[in-house]
Amino acid sequence: MKRKAVVLYSGGLDSTTCLAIARAEGFETYAMSFAYGQRHGAELDVARKYAREAGAVDHMLVEIDLRRMGGSALTSDIAVPKEGVGNDIPVTYVPARNTIFLSFALGWAEVLGCFDIFIGVNALDYSGYPDCRPEYIAAFEKMANLATKAGVEGSGRFTIHAPLISLSKGEIIKRGLSLGVDYGHTHSCYDPAPEGFACGECDSCRLRLKGFAEAGLEDPVRYAAHKNRP
Secondary structure, eight states: OOOEEEEEOOSSHHHHHHHHHHHHTTOEEEEEEEEOOOSOSHHHHHHHHHTTTTTOSEEEEEEOOGGGTOOSTTTSSOOOOOSOOOSSOOTTOOTTHHHHHHHHHHHHHHHHTOOEEEOOOOSSSSOOOGGGSHHHHHHHHHHHHHSSHHHHHTSOOOEEEOTTTTOOHHHHHHHHHHTTOOGGGOOOOSSOOTTSOBOSOSHHHHHHHHHHHHTTOOOOSOBOSOTTOO
16 A cells, blocks of 8 residues: 655645655655635635646645734735845745644644655745745654654654755756646746736746746746746
């Protein structure tokens, strides 16, 4: 029997690549997505539509409302920055988001009787979020094995897989294409136009466009007219 793995899957470029990697490594994948009060539903629409097509045996959509806490341009009425990636942690950082997501994934993994969780964080081409760093992943993995019945009883050891963490965006795209990922079935933009086109100017769009340029390819998703469009 294949080993099971829970994969955090947003419908974005990185998480879709991560799902493909988990499958390529022989895991039976269980995708988990979150409706957390984000400012638009475009990414979730993609996740709902393509999770099974991307190879998930099951797809769980968890609904929580981080808008009540606010503090992020992705969950409150704060403008999404369009001036590019800076040195400070940007306002698109959602407080404790990956910790919340991984905690839900850990709970599902324990119920499923599996010990592998995949997350598509990246510490090379990213916006500087503190919960995307290798030391954070290592710390959460340690906590997972201290805080669970399975970990304490020794029935297995949890591993948090972050296969993209040291790759450039271009390398991520090439890896995904080698595994058959259709990047036309992904969404990355923080602030899409009303008709659904990616803005091309937020941090996420800029990093995505940079990756496709590095890979010598054209991004298959649709963009609104903007100065950064190839």
